[in-house]
Amino acid sequence: MVFLxxxxxxxxxxxxxxxxxxxxxxxxxxxxxxxxxxxxSTIFPNQISFPSIMLDKDVLKGVLPLSIVFVxxxxxxxxxxxxxxxxxxxxxxxxxxxxxxxxxxLILNQTTSKKAIGxxxxxxxxxxxxxxxxxxAGSLSIIGxxxxxxxxxxxxxxxxxxxxxxxxxxNNIWRLTFYNNVNACVLFIPLMLVFGEIPEVIKFxxxxxxxxxxxxxxxxxxxxxxxxxxxxxxxxxxPLTHNISGTAKAxxxxxxxxxxxxxxxxxxxxxxxxxxxxxxxxxxxxRRREMKTSHEEQKAxxxxxxxxxxxxxxxNELMRK
Numbered sequence: 023m024v025f026l027x028x029x030x031x032x033x034x035x036x037x038x039x040x041x042x043x044x045x046x047x048x049x050x051x052x053x054x055x056x057x058x059x060x061x062x063s064t065i066f067p068n069q070i071s072f073p074s075i076m077l078d079k080d081v082l083k084g085v086l087p088l089s090i091v092f093v094x095x096x097x098x099x100x101x102x103x104x105x106x107x108x109x110x111x112x113x114x115x116x117x118x119x120x121x122x123x124x125x126x127x128l129i130l131n132q133t134t135s136k137k138a139i140g141x142x143x144x145x146x147x148x149x150x151x152x153x154x155x156x157x158x159a160g161s162l163s164i165i166g167x168x169x170x171x172x173x174x175x176x177x178x179x180x181x182x183x184x185x186x187x188x189x190x191x192x193n194n195i196w197r198l199t200f201y202n203n204v205n206a207c208v209l210f211i212p213l214m215l216v217f218g219e220i221p222e223v224i225k226f227x228x229x230x231x232x233x234x235x236x237x238x239x240x241x242x243x244x245x246x247x248x249x250x251x252x253x254x255x256x257x258x259x260x261p262l263t264h265n266i267s268g269t270a271k272a273x274x275x276x277x278x279x280x281x282x283x284x285x286x287x288x289x290x291x292x293x294x295x296x297x298x299x300x301x302x303x304x305x306x307x308x309r310r311r312e313m314k315t316s317h318e319e320q321k322a323x324x325x326x327x328x329x330x331x332x333x334x335x336x337x338n339e340l341m342r343k
Contacts, residue, residue, distance in 0.1 A: 023244035024108060024275060025282070030237060031104040038226055040219040041100050044238065046210035048096075049203045051242025052249060056200040075200045082201055084190035088183040089205030095176035096206075096245075097213075102173050105166030106156075108279035109287070112272035113152035114170030116298045119266070119305055120145055121178035129182055135312060141305035148297030155291040181264050184256045195253040203249070266306045273299050 030036065030044050038044070056075055063072035099115070106114050120142045126132040156162040184198070191197035214220055228234045255264050276295055280287060 023241055023248060024103065024111065025279075026237060026241045026244070027100060028103055028108050030241065031100060036228065036234070038222070038228075040214075040222045040226070041104055042097065042210055042214045042217060043219050043223050044241075045096050045100050046207065046214060047238050048242040048245040049206040049210065051239060052199065052203040052246040053207060055243070055246045056196065056203070059196075073194050073197050075197060077204070078201075081190060081197075082205060085187055085198065085201045086205055088180070088187040088198075089202050089209060091176060091179045091183050092202055093206050093209045093213075095173065095180045098169050098173035098176050102166055102169035105163040105169065107161065107283070107285070109276050109283070109285055110152065110156050110161070110166075111170075111279075112276040113149060113156075113294055113298060114167055115174050115177070115272065116145060116149050116152070116302075117171055117174040118177045118268065119302055121175045122181065125175075125178050125182060135308065137308045138305055138312070141301050141308055144301030144304065145298055148294050148299075148301055151290065151297060152294035155288065155294055159288070159291065177268070181256055184253055185260075188253075188257060193257065195250055195257060198253050199246070199249050266302060270302075 027044070030038070031041055056072075059070065059072045060075055063070040102114055103111055123134045123138065123142055127134065153162065153167055188195075188198060191201060223229065252264065255267070273295065279285070
């Protein structure tokens with residue numbers, strides 16, 4: 023999806039200066055796919071299962087905070103991708119874990135250990151080294167980096183809000199995907215008007231080109247799949263797990279991008295990627311150990327409570343006898 027989006031957003035073959043329109047269309051495709059699956063589940067109830075997605079004002083309102091964050095996330099992601107290369111896209115958006123720590127403290131009042139904060143420091147160092155090396159190569163886009171930082175913040179916020187909003191849709195990922203994208207389709211319209219993208223789309227020479235809409239629709243299908251998997255991962259794990267796996271995905275994406283575009287990067291450029299990856303991996307290990315210790319402490323307390331309850335029950339039985 024990233025490679026296809028890069029083509030749609032900044033390909034010299036298209037020259038379509040309408041990133042919000044491209045993103046809006048992907049949300050429309052997601053909504054239409056949800057409706058299609060609902061229809062198919064009605065026709066083939068034994069083969070396909072899909073929840074009720076009748077528009078509910080209360081649900082739309084309850085999901086709205088997440089939708090605002092979601093719109094910001096995919097907009098900043100695409101704007102970052104528009105101005106930076108796919109290879110640098112990983113480093114440009116590498117501060118997601120750092121923002122996850124900051125926002126978890128500000129929103130959820132969750133504190134972080136010094137070791138975990140130290141790992142965030144390593145990630146930040148890798149980020150600045152990557153920016154420096156991109157500048158040394160003469161391909162640095164300041165506006166792209168700014169959008170990357172905003173995208174990192176939005177991704178962290180999206181993970182947190184997804185976890186909080188899931189009960190509104192009865193913890194059903196399909197319903198969340200539908201309502202979230204319906205809200206997004208509406209929210210993008212005034213943004214496209216404000217930034218003057220409607221006239222740009224109308225005068226686009228390839229507006230009736232089938233291959234253009236084919237690329238657009240394919241990215242929409244990928245967006246639909248990624249949105250579902252993202253929500254499911256956050257539901258069954260945690261925002262932290264999602265952010266870390268996203269970092270691993272982005273690392274592989276960087277390697278593929280350098281091979282695909284035949285980019286020759288210097289040693290320090292690759293070092294910045296490895297520093298970010300090391301910091302993210304170290305953070306994961308620190309948090310894993312902390313969560314394991316916390317789980318064992320809770321388990322020990324529970325066993326202690328059960329032992330006390332058992333002893334109290336024995337004493338009461340003796341008294342009754």
